[in-house]
Amino acid sequence: MKKxxxxxxxxxxxxxxxxxxxxxxxxxxxxxxxxxxxxLVPVTAAILIIFIIKGKTRYIALTAxxxxxxxxxxxxxxxxxxxxxxxxxxxxxxxTITGVVAEKGYTDDGEYIKLKDVTADGEEAxxxxxxxxxxxxxxxxxxxxxxxxxxxVYHSQAYAYGVVSSTRLIENLRYTVYPEDELSSxxxxxxxxxxxxxxxxxxxxxxxxxxxxxxxxxxxxxTEYVDTGTMEYFQYGGVAHVFAVSGLHIGLVFAAVTYLLxxxxxxxxxxxxxxxxxxxxxxxxxxxxxxxxxxAVMCTVLLAVRLSGGKYDSLSALAIAFIAIMLVNPxxxxxxxxxxxxxxxxxxxxxxxxxxxxxxxxxxxxxxxxLVSVSLSAQLGTFPILLSCFGYVSYATLLMNxxxxxxxxxxxxxxxxxxxxxxxxxxxxxxFLVIPSAPLSFLxxxxxxxxxxxxxxxxxxxxxxxxxxxxxxLLLSDKVNLASKVKAVLFPLGVALVSLGVFLxxxxxxxxxxxxxTAWYGDSSAVLFQTDNSSVLVICQTPSSYDISILLRQxxxxxxxxxxxxxxxxxxxxxxxxxxxxxxxxxxxTNPAIQPFTGATVHYAQSFYIDGxxxxxxxxxxxxxxxxxxxVGVCMYEDPAxxxxxxxxxxxxxxxxxTHRTIYFRDVNDYDNIYDLGDLQFVxxxxxxxx
Numbered sequence: 001m002k003k004x005x006x007x008x009x010x011x012x013x014x015x016x017x018x019x020x021x022x023x024x025x026x027x028x029x030x031x032x033x034x035x036x037x038x039x040l041v042p043v044t045a046a047i048l049i050i051f052i053i054k055g056k057t058r059y060i061a062l063t064a065x066x067x068x069x070x071x072x073x074x075x076x077x078x079x080x081x082x083x084x085x086x087x088x089x090x091x092x093x094x095x096t097i098t099g100v101v102a103e104k105g106y107t108d109d110g111e112y113i114k115l116k117d118v119t120a121d122g123e124e125a126x127x128x129x130x131x132x133x134x135x136x137x138x139x140x141x142x143x144x145x146x147x148x149x150x151x152x153v154y155h156s157q158a159y160a161y162g163v164v165s166s167t168r169l170i171e172n173l174r175y176t177v178y179p180e181d182e183l184s185s186x187x188x189x190x191x192x193x194x195x196x197x198x199x200x201x202x203x204x205x206x207x208x209x210x211x212x213x214x215x216x217x218x219x220x221x222x223t224e225y226v227d228t229g230t231m232e233y234f235q236y237g238g239v240a241h242v243f244a245v246s247g248l249h250i251g252l253v254f255a256a257v258t259y260l261l262x263x264x265x266x267x268x269x270x271x272x273x274x275x276x277x278x279x280x281x282x283x284x285x286x287x288x289x290x291x292x293x294x295x296a297v298m299c300t301v302l303l304a305v306r307l308s309g310g311k312y313d314s315l316s317a318l319a320i321a322f323i324a325i326m327l328v329n330p331x332x333x334x335x336x337x338x339x340x341x342x343x344x345x346x347x348x349x350x351x352x353x354x355x356x357x358x359x360x361x362x363x364x365x366x367x368x369x370x371l372v373s374v375s376l377s378a379q380l381g382t383f384p385i386l387l388s389c390f391g392y393v394s395y396a397t398l399l400m401n402x403x404x405x406x407x408x409x410x411x412x413x414x415x416x417x418x419x420x421x422x423x424x425x426x427x428x429x430x431x432f433l434v435i436p437s438a439p440l441s442f443l444x445x446x447x448x449x450x451x452x453x454x455x456x457x458x459x460x461x462x463x464x465x466x467x468x469x470x471x472x473x474l475l476l477s478d479k480v481n482l483a484s485k486v487k488a489v490l491f492p493l494g495v496a497l498v499s500l501g502v503f504l505x506x507x508x509x510x511x512x513x514x515x516x517x518t519a520w521y522g523d524s525s526a527v528l529f530q531t532d533n534s535s536v537l538v539i540c541q542t543p544s545s546y547d548i549s550i551l552l553r554q555x556x557x558x559x560x561x562x563x564x565x566x567x568x569x570x571x572x573x574x575x576x577x578x579x580x581x582x583x584x585x586x587x588x589x590t591n592p593a594i595q596p597f598t599g600a601t602v603h604y605a606q607s608f609y610i611d612g613x614x615x616x617x618x619x620x621x622x623x624x625x626x627x628x629x630x631x632v633g634v635c636m637y638e639d640p641a642x643x644x645x646x647x648x649x650x651x652x653x654x655x656x657x658x659t660h661r662t663i664y665f666r667d668v669n670d671y672d673n674i675y676d677l678g679d680l681q682f683v684x685x686x687x688x689x690x691x
Contacts, residue, residue, distance in 0.1 A: 008478055009062050010319035016066035017326050019199075020073030021333040028081040029159065037074065040067070076330035080169070081448070084158050087174055091155040096128060097177060098148045099129060101141055105224030110135055114173065130156065142197055144190030149183035154345040161519055162678010166334040192284040195423075196220060199285070202422050206433035207546060213439050215433075218412055221245035221286045228546065230444065235390065236452040238379070238397025239404050242412070244448040246341050247287045248405070250295035252413055254279050265381030271302045290325055290332055291341040298323035298345075311539070315349040315479070316408030318342065336389045340382050346383020350477035360398040371477065384462040384469055391553035392458035393490055398453065403444075411439055419580065459556020464674075466502040472498060512685040513613060513627040516555055517649045519665040519674040520547050527634055527649055528552070530623060534561040534611035537582075539624060540636050540651070540665075550678075562586060562610055565619055566636050588620040618642050629687045633657065646689050647682060 027034060044067045049410045051059045089095065099115030106112070106293045111133045118125040131151065136256040141147050156168045166172065191523040194420045199219060204212045213225040223231060234240040241248070241687060257278050279299055283292040300316040325332050332338050352373045359369035379397055386393045392399070415436040422429035462469055472494030474480060476487055508514045510532055519525040527538040528551060537560040539548070552560065562584040586603045607616040614626040618641030633645035638656045640650070653668050661682075667675035674680060682691030 003084060006481070008316045009318065010316045010323070011024045011060070012062060012324075013066045013069055013451065014319035014322045017069035017323055017330075018071045018333060020070035021077045021326065022073075024074035024077035024330070025081065025164075025334065025518070029164075037071075040070070047057045060639075068161075069326075073326065073330045074332075075150065077333070080331055081158050083129075084156075084169055084172070084174060084453065087155050089120055089153050089175060093155065094148050094150060094152050094180060095339045096122075096148070097129065097153075098132075098146065099311045101143050101145045101147060102128070104142055107132075107221065107224075111137070113141065113147070118154070124571075125175070127272040128174045129153075129166070129175045129177050130173045131177045131179065133179065133183075134413055136182075137179065139185040139568055141183070143183040143193030144188040146186045147183045148171075148185075148326075149179045150181050151177040151179040151379050153177050160521070160675055162674070164574055166331075166336065166421065169545055170329060170331045170335060187267055192287070195285050196222075196287070198423065199419060202419065202426070202429045203500070204431045205435065206422070207437045207439070210444060214444060215415055215436065215440055216245045216251075219286075219415060221292065223288050232453070233444075233450075234394075236394055236456065237404070237447055237450060238394045238452070239398045239400050239447075240342075241344070241407050243290045244337060244341065245289055245295075245525075246291035247282070247295045247298070247345060248409060249412060250279055250292060250299060252409060253282055253416065254299045256413065256416075261679070270308065274309055276300050276303060286459070288660075289340040290335055293340070293564070294318075294341055297324050304609060314345070318345050318349060336385070336495040339385050340389075341387055343381040344378040345381075347377045347473070350479050351377035351380055354478045371406070372398075380473060384466045386463045387457075388466075391461075391550050392456040394452050395455040396450070400450075407443070411436060413442065415440070434573070436591055456553065458557075460503070461554065462498075463501075465498055468494070468501065471499045508683060509685055513681050514555075515625075515632055515647070515649075515682045515684070515691075516551070516676060516679055517663060517665070517681075518551050518679045523579065525651065525665040527675075528555055528557070529613060530555065530557070530634075531611045531627075532611065536564060536610055536615075536618060538564045538566060538634055540634075542564045554679075564615065564623065566634065584617070586617075588617040628629065628684050630684045631688055632682075632684075 018371075026032065044063065047063050048060060053061060057120050087250045097118065097120055101113045101119040102116040103114040103417075104111065113131045113133065118127070118129050121346075132331075135583050138149070156165060156174050156176055158165055158169055173511040196625070200216055203216045203219070203288070204225075207215055210230055211228065211229060213223075214230065217223045217226050220242055231240070234242065254275060258271065262276060262296070266274070269316075272426075276296075278298070279296045283296045292622070298314070298317040298321050300322055302312050307311045325338070352370075355377055356373035360366060361371060364372070365459050370411045375398055379393075379401075383393060418432040420437055422432045425432075436472040471475050472490070473488055475482065475494065480492070508530070514528075514529070514530040516528040516530070517525075518528075522583060524547065525540045526548065529536040529538070535552075535555075535557045537548070537552070537557075552558070561584055563582045564586040583600055584603060585600045586608065588606075606613065609615075612627065616624045616626070618624065621636035622641040624642055624645060625634070631645040632647045632649065633640065633642055635648065635650040635654065636653065640648075640654060642657065646660045648654075648657050650657075650662060650664070653664065653671070662671065663680055664671055664673040665675075669672055672680070680691065684690075684691060
């Protein structure tokens with residue numbers, strides 16, 4: 001008789017590690033006490049005693065290891081977050097900064113560098129720095145260079161606007177710095193960095209801009225040079241994982257190296273060592289990203305199992321890779337890329353076989369069934385995380401992956417081989433790299449024509465129902481030995497439970513007005529008003545197109561029916577930066593010389609109705625929305641122009657308005673604010689305000 005669950009010791013230990021790390025983060029995020037962890041001592045002791053009495057030696061060791069990893073994860077995360085909040089340098093102060101460039105890249109506003117080994121006014125600083133550079137920043141610098149400049153330092157926050165600053169936490173980027181003068185630099189050597197720079201120079205020197213950026217991103221995982229619009233085509237099509245140096249990339253490189261060494265008849269032990277060295281060398285060139293290290297560790301486990309004559313288990317290999325990466329830094333759990341990488345492989349390991357068998361039973365050819373099962377199981381594994389991180393997934397993902405993954409795999413192999421040849425024979429780089437350039441250019445033009453942005457699933461997220469979702473996935477997998485009849489009953493029940501929970505979390509009753517207030521770093525904020533039949537976006541100042549897209553996608557809006565622009569005369573330019581087109585634009589005032597509203601009807605009325613909601617401008621910074629006998633005021637400045645509303649959404653602290661509820665876009669001590677809590681939602685229904 002088969003066991004109900006095929007327990008893998010490494011998986012249990014990894015699960016305990018992950019739960020400990022998550023609870024450590026939750027205690028910090030929600031300001032919970034650590035005192036409850038004392039209860040783990042008697043619980044662990046009781047479990048150990050039971051296993052000792054029953055003589056379960058392997059479970060005694062498993063319990064001890066899992067408990068140790070749980071504690072490591074919990075306190076490793078909690079202590080690091082607390083330590084991150086303690087800063088040695090004063091915020092908003094000027095210092096003379098010296099540091100070594102660990103990374104260089106681009107944002108929409110220009111270049112940036114990340115500094116390690118930092119000193120401020122000659123004293124060692126307690127962490128790394130994120131430095132934003134002007135268009136003319138002084139002497140040239142790149143990875144490995146030592147730079148010196150005078151700059152204004154600001155503290156980085158562990159979390160703000162409801163979002164965890166995972167990159168800053170993981171990389172210990174405690175400060176954000178803006179140089180006040182030109183920086184000076186001194187050449188410094190970085191082994192992996194120098195190779196990365198040479199690859200970048202060869203690719204950008206031999207290919208056109210967009211094609212070069214995509215090629216460099218595919219090879220190294222660095223997407224900083226990829227245009228935002230181009231990146232969105234890959235994301236909307238569900239094939240952006242081509243830029244995450246992970247199983248696809250490491251697996252192809254690993255297979256190519258082992259095949260070459262086998263053809264050269266290299267001793268199997270030496271071949272294994274050389275293969276491991278090469279894939280970790282490649283991971284180093286890519287900056288040791290979490291997904292590349294995870295894939296490299298799994299390949300190492302595969303080689304070790306082969307050499308020992310054992311049977312390779314992908315789920316156990318994934319668990320070992322997870323533990324190894326978490327031991328380096330438990331905060332790695334907070335990385336969205338790491339979560340997606342682990343969940344994709346876990347999905348493939350648990351679901352691909354059962355899906356493949358089902359497809360073969362309905363006469364799907366074996367190779368096609370295998371390809372579809374791998375793609376579908378990876379998507380089922382990552383589905384909740386994608387929705388939480390990006391606010392959408394694409395209907396086209398399955399088809400796009402079935403078609404594009406084999407093409408991208410071949411293209412990556414071609415690109416990798418000719419890049420290596422270009423590094424070896426640099427004078428012929430332009431001749432070598434033109435070969436993968438043509439198919440890559442065709443691929444980009446094809447992605448543009450497909451318009452996958454028109455088939456996105458959005459408007460909801462799993463929230464706390466992510467746990468039941470993965471529980472259902474596990475029960476239906478081949479790792480739990482339930483009878484087919486039981487699974488046939490569990491499947492619809494599980495789907496119904498998760499679907500109901502997700503639906504209720506996003507449900508807005510008919511005849512209601514939903515208000516979503518959001519904000520981002522800097523002078524940018526927005527409010528989204530939604531009724532049954534319309535959506536109205538109120539934008540303040542100049543929010544980015546990415547931030548606006550996330551807000552709309554998370555609330556199931558493709559394009560708003562109307563845009564209301566608050567702010568002074570220059571704020572009308574927000575229409576250019578919000579990244580959305582709209583037929584109706586409402587503004588309080590605009591200079592006729594500034595007319596960016598191409599293809600839109602501009603309304604200047606002080607008061608107007610949109611789908612039963614009355615909107616009234618009091619001036620260029622104050623708007624009042626009235627619905628069902630309730631009113632919502634949006635105030636950008638310190639002095640509101642109205643005196644009463646039921647809900648006030650204000651930029652800064654004010655006592656000039658009588659209101660039942662006030663929230664703030666910015667951080668305001670002892671008051672509800674978006675900076676601390678993230679996006680806030682309210683609903684007006686039957687003359688009452690909920691939220």
